Amino acid sequence: xxxxxxxxxxxxxGLVWPAVPPDSGALALALQFQLSRTQWLPAAALRTxxxxxxxxxxxxxxxSVPFYRERLAAAGYQSGAPVAxxxxxxLPVLTREEVHLQGPALHARRVPEGHAPVExxxxxxxTGSPITFLTTQVxxxxxxxxxxxxxxxxxxxxxxxxxxxxxxxxxxxxxGVTLPGWGPAITAAYRGAPAALLHSANTLDRQIExxxxxxxxxxxxxxTNLLELARELRRRGVRLxxxxxxxxxxxxxxxxxxxxxxxxxxxxxxxxxxxxEAGYIALQCPDHDHYHVQSxxxxxxxxxxxxxxxxxxESGRVVLxxxxxxxMPLIRYEIGDYAEAGAACPCGRGLPVIGRILGRExxxxxxxxxxxxxxxxxxxxxxxxxxxxxxxxxxxxRRLIEVRVATPRQLTSAEEKAIGAALRxxxxxxxxxxxxxxxxxxxxxGGKYEDFISEVAD
Amino acid sequence: MIxxxxxxxxxxxxxxxxxxxxxxxxxxRRSAVSAPFVVIRSxxxxxxxxxxxxPEDATALALQYQLERSQWLAGDALRELQxxxxxxxxxxxxxxxxxxxxxxxxxxxxxRALTPESFGRLPLLSQGDLRHEFEALKSGSPPAAxxxxxxxAGAGATGEPVRTLRTEITGLWCRALTLRDHxxxxxxxxxxxxAIRIGAPEEEISGWGxxxxxxxDGGRSLTLDIEMAPxxxxxxxxxxxxxxxxxxxxxxxxLARLSLARGLRLxxxxxxxxxxxxxxxxxxxxxxxxxxxxxxxxxSxxETGHIALQCPDHEHYHVQSxxxxxxxLDGQGRGCAxxxFGRVVIxxxxxxxMPLVRYETGDFAEVGDPCPCGRGLPVLRRVVGxxxxxRVTAPA
Numbered sequence: 001x002x003x004x005x006x007x008x009x010x011x012x013x014g015l016v017w018p019a020v021p022p023d024s025g026a027l028a029l030a031l032q033f034q035l036s037r038t039q040w041l042p043a044a045a046l047r048t049x050x051x052x053x054x055x056x057x058x059x060x061x062x063x064s065v066p067f068y069r070e071r072l073a074a075a076g077y078q079s080g081a082p083v084a085x086x087x088x089x090x091l092p093v094l095t096r097e098e099v100h101l102q103g104p105a106l107h108a109r110r111v112p113e114g115h116a117p118v119e120x121x122x123x124x125x126x127t128g129s130p131i132t133f134l135t136t137q138v139x140x141x142x143x144x145x146x147x148x149x150x151x152x153x154x155x156x157x158x159x160x161x162x163x164x165x166x167x168x169x170x171x172x173x174x175x176g177v178t179l180p181g182w183g184p185a186i187t188a189a190y191r192g193a194p195a196a197l198l199h200s201a202n203t204l205d206r207q208i209e210x211x212x213x214x215x216x217x218x219x220x221x222x223x224t225n226l227l228e229l230a231r232e233l234r235r236r237g238v239r240l241x242x243x244x245x246x247x248x249x250x251x252x253x254x255x256x257x258x259x260x261x262x263x264x265x266x267x268x269x270x271x272x273x274x275x276x277e278a279g280y281i282a283l284q285c286p287d288h289d290h291y292h293v294q295s296x297x298x299x300x301x302x303x304x305x306x307x308x309x310x311x312x313x314e315s316g317r318v319v320l321x322x323x324x325x326x327x328m329p330l331i332r333y334e335i336g337d338y339a340e341a342g343a344a345c346p347c348g349r350g351l352p353v354i355g356r357i358l359g360r361e362x363x364x365x366x367x368x369x370x371x372x373x374x375x376x377x378x379x380x381x382x383x384x385x386x387x388x389x390x391x392x393x394x395x396x397x398r399r400l401i402e403v404r405v406a407t408p409r410q411l412t413s414a415e416e417k418a419i420g421a422a423l424r425x426x427x428x429x430x431x432x433x434x435x436x437x438x439x440x441x442x443x444x445x446g447g448k449y450e451d452f453i454s455e456v457a458d
Numbered sequence: 459m460i461x462x463x464x465x466x467x468x469x470x471x472x473x474x475x476x477x478x479x480x481x482x483x484x485x486x487r488r489s490a491v492s493a494p495f496v497v498i499r500s501x502x503x504x505x506x507x508x509x510x511x512x513p514e515d516a517t518a519l520a521l522q523y524q525l526e527r528s529q530w531l532a533g534d535a536l537r538e539l540q541x542x543x544x545x546x547x548x549x550x551x552x553x554x555x556x557x558x559x560x561x562x563x564x565x566x567x568x569x570r571a572l573t574p575e576s577f578g579r580l581p582l583l584s585q586g587d588l589r590h591e592f593e594a595l596k597s598g599s600p601p602a603a604x605x606x607x608x609x610x611a612g613a614g615a616t617g618e619p620v621r622t623l624r625t626e627i628t629g630l631w632c633r634a635l636t637l638r639d640h641x642x643x644x645x646x647x648x649x650x651x652x653a654i655r656i657g658a659p660e661e662e663i664s665g666w667g668x669x670x671x672x673x674x675d676g677g678r679s680l681t682l683d684i685e686m687a688p689x690x691x692x693x694x695x696x697x698x699x700x701x702x703x704x705x706x707x708x709x710x711x712x713l714a715r716l717s718l719a720r721g722l723r724l725x726x727x728x729x730x731x732x733x734x735x736x737x738x739x740x741x742x743x744x745x746x747x748x749x750x751x752x753x754x755x756x757x758s759x760x761e762t763g764h765i766a767l768q769c770p771d772h773e774h775y776h777v778q779s780x781x782x783x784x785x786x787l788d789g790q791g792r793g794c795a796x797x798x799f800g801r802v803v804i805x806x807x808x809x810x811x812m813p814l815v816r817y818e819t820g821d822f823a824e825v826g827d828p829c830p831c832g833r834g835l836p837v838l839r840r841v842v843g844x845x846x847x848x849r850v851t852a853p854a
Contacts, residue, residue: 008524012627013601014810016546017539018524018780020630023513029520034498034508036526041495053507060504112503114510138505145508189520296508326504 007158007190025189031145032152038296041350046295047085053323054083054299061329064108068331093307093319093334099131099277111136111326118327123276124167124446133277134328142297142324144185146280149294151186153286154245154270156218158186161194161242163216165207165225166250167447171199174206176214200225200447204232211240219246223253223271224449228390230264231379243267249274251448252359256378258289273357275335278320282354290342292351298322300352301332302341312343315358315374336360338374362454367429368398375452377426385422386415390441393423395454400432406440496647499674515672521634522641528780529833536779536834537574543807544783545572548580550597551813557587557594558815578793582803583817588620588761596623600811605629607811612760622761623812631781631808635764636669638778642770643729643754647675649701650726654682654691654709688712695724704731707755711741714748727751733758736821736841742773757841759819762804766838774826776835781807784836785816786825796827802841819843 008029010019021029038046059080061068075091099106111118115136123131135143151158162182171177176199181192196214198207200222207229211219219240221229226248233240245268246261253271261269273282273291281298282291293300299321302310310316318337322330338361342353358364358374365375375393382388390406403419405411411419420433443449498519500509511519528536549568551558558566565579588595600607605626611619640647651666658681665671666679682694684706692713695703703710703724710732717723727749732741733756745753757766757775765782766775777784783805786794794800802821806814826837 012603014546014550014604015543015627015808017543018521018528020517020627021520023516026513026516026520027510029523030498030511030516030518031508033519033523033526036523037495038508045495049507053505056504056506114502115504138502138510141510323507324505 007193009187009189009191021189027141028144028148028185028188031141032148035145035149035296036152039292039349039351043344043350043352046350046352050295050299050323051083051085051088054088054321055080057323057326057329058083058331060108060112060326061331064110064326065106065329066109067102067105068329088332089301089309091332093303093332094330095334096131096336099330099333103132106328107134108327108329114138115326121276124444124448131277134325136325136327139279139322139325139327143279144188146283146294146297147183147185148189150272150280150283151182153283154247154268155286156245158182158190159193160217160244161196161214162218162220163196163198163211163214165198165200165202165211165219165221165229167200167222168197171197173199174202176210201443204228208232208236208238212238215240215242217242217244219243221246221248222447222449223248223251223257224443224451225447226261226269227257230261234264240265245270247272251450252357252363254374254376254378255289255356256376260379271357273339273354275320278322278330278333278335279325281318281320282357285345285347285349285353287347288345290345291354291357292345292349293354295351297324300354302339302354310341312341312353313355315340315356315372317361338364338372359450363450363452364454365393365395365401365427365452366398366454366456368431370398375427377423377451381422381426382419385418386411391451392441393452395452395456397456400434401427403433403435404438404441405435406438410437411435496641497674499672509672509674511672517630518634518637518669518672521630522637525634525638525780526641529776529835531834533828533834533836540779540783540807541572541574541577544577544805547805547807547810547813548572548577548815550810551815554597554599555595555813556598557591558813560594580816582791583815585620585818585820588622588814588817589618592621595812597811597813600625604810610760620761622814623809625809625811628763628806628809628811632763633669635767635778635781636667639754639756639764639767640666640670642767643731644770645702645729647673647677649677649728650698651677651679651702651704652682652695652698652700653679654684654686654703654705656684658683660694684709688716692716692720692722696722699724699726701726701728702731703727703729704733706734707732707737707741708735710745710753714741714745717748718744724749729754732756736843757838759804759821761817762806762814762819765802765804766841769829769831769833769837771831772829774829775838775841776829776833777838779835783807784838786823786838794825796825796837799824802843 008019009021009025010016011022012020058072062072062077062079115138117137119135121133121135177197179195179197181187182195198210226246243265246265248271258269270284272284274280279297280294281300282293285292301319302316303319304310304314304316315338318335318339320330320333320335338358340355342355345353364372366372382391386407388405388407392404394402396402403423416435419435423433424430498509498511500506501512502510552562552566552568561581608624609621610624611621647666647670660682662678662680664678666677680698682691710730729751730745730749730753732753737755742753754768756764758764762782764778765784766777769776785803786800787803788794788798788800799822802819802823804814804817804819821841821843823841824839826839829837
């Protein structure tokens with residue numbers, strides 16, 4: 001059911017259908033009215049609108065943000081002038097380190113009326129140094145708008161039950177909480193529906209016990225957690241009877257992991273690309289496994305090592321410009337992720353395509369001759385060799401990879417050799433492989449799990 | 459006990475099947491691809507795109523968002539939703555409107571499930587009732603949240619004035635359907651809209667009026683009194699060269715004939731929009747001959763507001779099921795099948811100050827087959843009625 005007409009909240013007695021929603025719901029649906037149309041705009045028209053919006057943002061950044069006053073002036077910025085795309089592409093990128101170092105110099109001295117209150121947050125820092133960021137009423141509104149768009153794109157029935165397992169500060173312990181609705185993005189306009197939340201720090205045992213009891217229709221969790229859950233559910237022969245979709249976020253979801261989750265759980269797997277400091281970056285296409293940039297909120301560039309835009313099929317660094325954050329504008333912000341540019345989507349949406357999200361630079365492997373690539377070593381390459389519960393590859397040098405495996409016992413040397421051979425084959429290069437056995441491979445404090453970490457400096 | 463009754467009522471209303479939603483999702487995509495892009499005016503400093511509007515504009519767009527989706531619902535899904543709304547309205551009517559309290563005593567049970575059959579047993583409301591029982595048709599307690607109640611007088615089928623009550627909510631819906639009409643017909647809001655209407659002073663305003671207040675495409679609209687001599691009206695049109703002309707079919711026909719007789723063309727005209735009385739084939743033909751532009755009609759009445767809008771792809775009409783329940787009844791009071799011709803009977807779904815339930819308009823219509831455009835909104839192939847005063851809905 002892609003449109004739940006009878007679930008829109010009505011602010012007026014006697015008006016059941018069509019509903020006349022309260023102001024917050026009207027605002028949400030007014031944005032959906034626009035987003036439902038802008039998604040079909042041709043790429044060039046989207047760019048024009050983005051740069052129209054960018055004009056005001058740059059004027060504000062120049063006037064109110066000390067760091068940008070300097071940076072934009074140095075680039076020859078004329079306050080309030082229209083922003084030319086080719087000039088914009090010459091602005092220096094803002095690195096995570098700069099964001100870390102500049103701190104309050106990146107904060108606006110004031111925000112326009114209607115953008116307050118400004119709130120402060122910090123990224124989890126699980127795969128890099130934590131960053132302090134600011135959000136406004138407006139960025140939160142757009143966060144909710146893209147969240148709601150995601151529900152519509154994937155045809156979720158907003159009256160069914162939603163469960164999330166995530167590192168949420170609001171939920172502690174192993175009991176989980178029941179929520180009155182799917183979250184503010186939905187309840188602004190729609191009537192509440194059953195929802196439950198559990199912290200992802202809970203053991204798989206506990207997560208499964210909780211899931212079986214909650215029996216949700218939709219499950220949202222970190223990509224690696226979903227994979228572990230799916231494997232464990234299958235191993236135990238437990239089926240989540242009502243589950244109709246698994247939804248992932250927060251970590252790169254490889255094609256293999258996606259396919260494995262889909263096969264093990266027997267449901268559609270939908271991923272999204274978000275960042276706390278930048279909001280929704282891309283949503284999975286309703287018809288394909290690739291992603292559509294949320295161009296109404298963010299300009300996404302994917303740049304190669306020479307800082308030129310990548311052509312479809314090429315991978316590069318993700319550089320973002322948030323269009324509505326007037327408290328802490330992020331202009332050409334190099335978030336630290338790698339992604340593959342995609343070709344225009346056959347679905348007809350003009351929103352640019354990201355083919356794959358490859359994760360952090362440190363999640364990319366380096367070939368012995370110094371080229372980066374996204375390593376793939378799906379479970380079927382190693383699962384039958386030994387009783388391995390978890391695996392993590394750490395590249396120590398261009399030639400040496402340490403393989404950490406969580407196993408109930410020490411591996412035999414024959415098993416270690418077989419694993420080495422299997423991984424060399426999967427990775428496509430004759431790396432030296434050193435196997436280390438552990439009881440458990442811990443997640444980062446932010447709850448994320450990296451299956452490949454490169455410790456090789458560029 | 460009340461909760462049980464409520465559940466029983468809901469349970470009795472058939473639920474739309476999943477198949478309908480899926481079909482709707484497919485056709486929605488087709489529509490979305492062809493939807494015109496309109497620039498929405500943002501009310502928040504620093505945000506131009508996508509726009510964050512004033513609350514009243516957000517409400518208008520929230521309704522439009524729903525209308526864009528509900529139009530693709532299958533006929534029975536629409537019917538199910540209409541009946542949910544109707545159920546609430548009828549209870550309000552029975553509880554607060556003396557006329558219905560008297561006349562429905564033997565045929566209406568507020569504690570029983572509303573079905574198409576039980577609805578069909580309610581008596582028709584005639585224009586005579588509306589004229590003579592005006593006071594008894596007023597709700598004793600219209601919800602305060604529906605806003606100020608105002609009286610409106612228009613001409614009935616026999617030309618005698620008929621009074622009705624309106625609320626701010628009915629006004630909201632009137633504007634919503636006006637905007638839907640513009641969007642369906644992909645009108646260019648940066649262009650000039652000329653309206654020749656009853657009692658309209660000659661004036662020019664920026665924009666296209668309150669229904670389109672949130673649109674920032676920079677167009678203008680002009681009005682002129684319909685009582686002016688056709689020669690003066692034509693001269694005015696030639697002077698202003700509008701892209702869109704909105705008027706009565708009779709006025710359009712007169713102006714078209716005059717244009718033909720004088721060999722004059724309205725070179726920038728893109729579309730002729732009519733409302734207020736039925737358009738016959740002859741009017742369509744003469745206007746096409748004179749100006750060679752599409753003619754788009756709206757079927758509305760003073761007492762009920764919009765009833766049906768012309769399909770974006772065809773000359774027939776789509777009932778505005780989100781606001782009115784339309785029955786076309788044969789001589790025996792049974793609903794006509796496609797191809798059947800009968801009396802138009804209207805129930806307004808959101809007028810809580812003076813609900814019109816099974817109101818016999820005096821108009822006749824031919825029921826059409828489901829439209830190939832994919833919209834589930836029922837089709838009226840043609841509407842025939844007596845000329846009456848026109849209620850031009852845009853610019854209001």
